[in-house]
Amino acid sequence: GAVVSQHPSRVICKSGTSVKIECRSLDFQATTMFWYRQFPKQSLMLMATSNEGSKATYEQGVEKDKFLINHASLTLSTLTVTSAHPEDSSFYICSARDPWTGGREQFFGPGTRLTVL
């Protein structure tokens, strides 16, 4: 399957700082990428859909000013958690779909563990 990478894999930051997470499709171009978060022992919750060259579409209840998404190229989407607080600590995962295969599977990155002190 297609390969999606995320960086960093783990980040610890102080409350009030901003953290940027990168999601890259390594062997395909993704016009659409998705951002999820997962709390311990819970499901993956879709946060937003990132569209290359346009604004992201946020799910209800997700603050777009807090979770800034930029999809500047066909292989890179970034999620910036602004003014992070301890309640933002979570596992963030991105995914992408390879449009050329015609499949509807999403391929996931390895995730980023964010801990806000």
Added chain:
Amino acid sequence: DQQVKQNSPSLSVQEGRISILNCDYTNSMFDYFLWYKKYPAEGPTFLISISSIKDKNEDGRFTVFLNKSAKHLSLHIVPSQPGDSAVYFCAASGLGNNNDMRFGAGTRLTVKP
């Protein structure tokens, strides 16, 4: 509003036996269903999928069954192996939903040697 439900948080089976993981959905707009396997601190790995025009899809030891009238799908793993131990997520998507995927809460499968 949880549109995809996995009511069993955990399942334990003996090696060599069949594992059956269940999933229910409520949104009739879903037309594509997927199963993912996830290890701790890793992203989900795609396992198998099924379109709503089918009722069964098989790939090696993994078979997914879809019952549209009951809005129910299941994943069968046979024979189960210890390496299958992981959390399994059911997911559903629909063209009417912009192809977004909605996930169930996951079922932790433990296969005992």
